[in-house]
Amino acid sequence: MTLAPQTITTEFRRELNQLPAEAIVFGHSEYMRAVRNRIERVAALEMPVLIEGESGTGKDIIAKMLHERAPWMSGLFVKVRCSSIPDTFEDLVEYSDGAVNGLSQSTPEGSPCNCYGTLFLDEISEATATLQLKLLRLLQEGQFCSINLKRFKLNFRVICATNCGLEHAAAQGNFRRDLLYRINAITIRVPSLRERIVDVPDLVDHFLNLFSSAYNCESKRLSPRMLQSLLRYSWPGNIRELENLIRRYVLFGCEETVCDELLGRAATKRNAQKNAQELSAPGAVSLKELTRKAAREVEREAILKVLEANQWNRKRAACVLNISYRALLYKLKDTGMVPAPSSSNRMEARRGVNTAAI
Numbered sequence: 001m002t003l004a005p006q007t008i009t010t011e012f013r014r015e016l017n018q019l020p021a022e023a024i025v026f027g028h029s030e031y032m033r034a035v036r037n038r039i040e041r042v043a044a045l046e047m048p049v050l051i052e053g054e055s056g057t058g059k060d061i062i063a064k065m066l067h068e069r070a071p072w073m074s075g076l077f078v079k080v081r082c083s084s085i086p087d088t089f090e091d092l093v094e095y096s097d098g099a100v101n102g103l104s105q106s107t108p109e110g111s112p113c114n115c116y117g118t119l120f121l122d123e124i125s126e127a128t129a130t131l132q133l134k135l136l137r138l139l140q141e142g143q144f145c146s147i148n149l150k151r152f153k154l155n156f157r158v159i160c161a162t163n164c165g166l167e168h169a170a171a172q173g174n175f176r177r178d179l180l181y182r183i184n185a186i187t188i189r190v191p192s193l194r195e196r197i198v199d200v201p202d203l204v205d206h207f208l209n210l211f212s213s214a215y216n217c218e219s220k221r222l223s224p225r226m227l228q229s230l231l232r233y234s235w236p237g238n239i240r241e242l243e244n245l246i247r248r249y250v251l252f253g254c255e256e257t258v259c260d261e262l263l264g265r266a267a268t269k270r271n272a273q274k275n276a277q278e279l280s281a282p283g284a285v286s287l288k289e290l291t292r293k294a295a296r297e298v299e300r301e302a303i304l305k306v307l308e309a310n311q312w313n314r315k316r317a318a319c320v321l322n323i324s325y326r327a328l329l330y331k332l333k334d335t336g337m338v339p340a341p342s343s344s345n346r347m348e349a350r351r352g353v354n355t356a357a358i
Helices: 005-018 022-026 030-042 059-068 089-095 099-106 129-141 166-171 177-183 193-214 224-232 238-252 255-280 287-309 314-321 325-334 343-353
Strands: 049-052 076-081 113-122 143-145 151-162 186-189
Touching: 022 030, 022 193, 030 059, 030 186, 030 193, 049 059, 059 076, 059 113, 059 151, 129 177, 166 177, 193 224, 193 238, 224 255, 238 255, 287 314, 287 325, 314 325
Parallel strands: 049 151, 049 186, 076 113, 113 151
Antiparallel strands: 143 151
């Protein structure tokens, strides 16, 4: 079903109403204050904007806020994922939520079609070479011809988003430098969550309220110890990772599940970094030794999970693991795990296994 432009605008208004409050989006860090100031200064300009930032930092929210503050906010907001459209930009009619198609249906036969508003090109770095050329011509000429040979006059501001350095991609020959100069008249860099870690408590409260309402349940606030764990974590997946983590906490209501997940992720990242350092070190590399270390780490995590699942009863754990009780004791000693921690210090035992995991 094709949406008419007015319908799309209404849908976009609903999306804007669902965006987090500005206090949540911008938080308290200096980095985000700079982003807010940048948005206020450039929102009304017709110049193209390039939004840079890691995946999960909220670049699409920044794009919507730019549109909301622009003089053409009553126009369309069309989001196109460059990684999902074919090389022929004319097929935008199939990939822009029906915006252009809706315009063509609402325009009298023979009349030029005007696209008015904001065109948001997400994942611009993933556009193919052919599509990059099409985009360049589109920006230069300000119009294109659709599949049904209808010519569209483009009267919009282009906002692009990328999670990688386009300058480096251009230097490597993977991105057209002339297109880069067209789209980066103004650049806004969205910081990672680890750069604005002071905003984690407010983001946690926001997601707790959001998902408690969505799933019609009452979730307890996180304990100070759990919150400290979140503040020490590096958040490679940024705000999207935090959002999914709090969603799971609301659904399952168990802090230990969340904490264990963070410990596992941190341990995996630390082991990967350690292996990378060993591989990059001068001298011979023992593939056998690297494999042994990786297997030992996996074995240790498996034993720990089984022990926790069986309330640290070593005999039951040995049965589940299909090894002898004596073999389990040996592995506990060999991996440095405390053989039989009390219920009060089980979490401390896990922390001992994964030293400085967070």
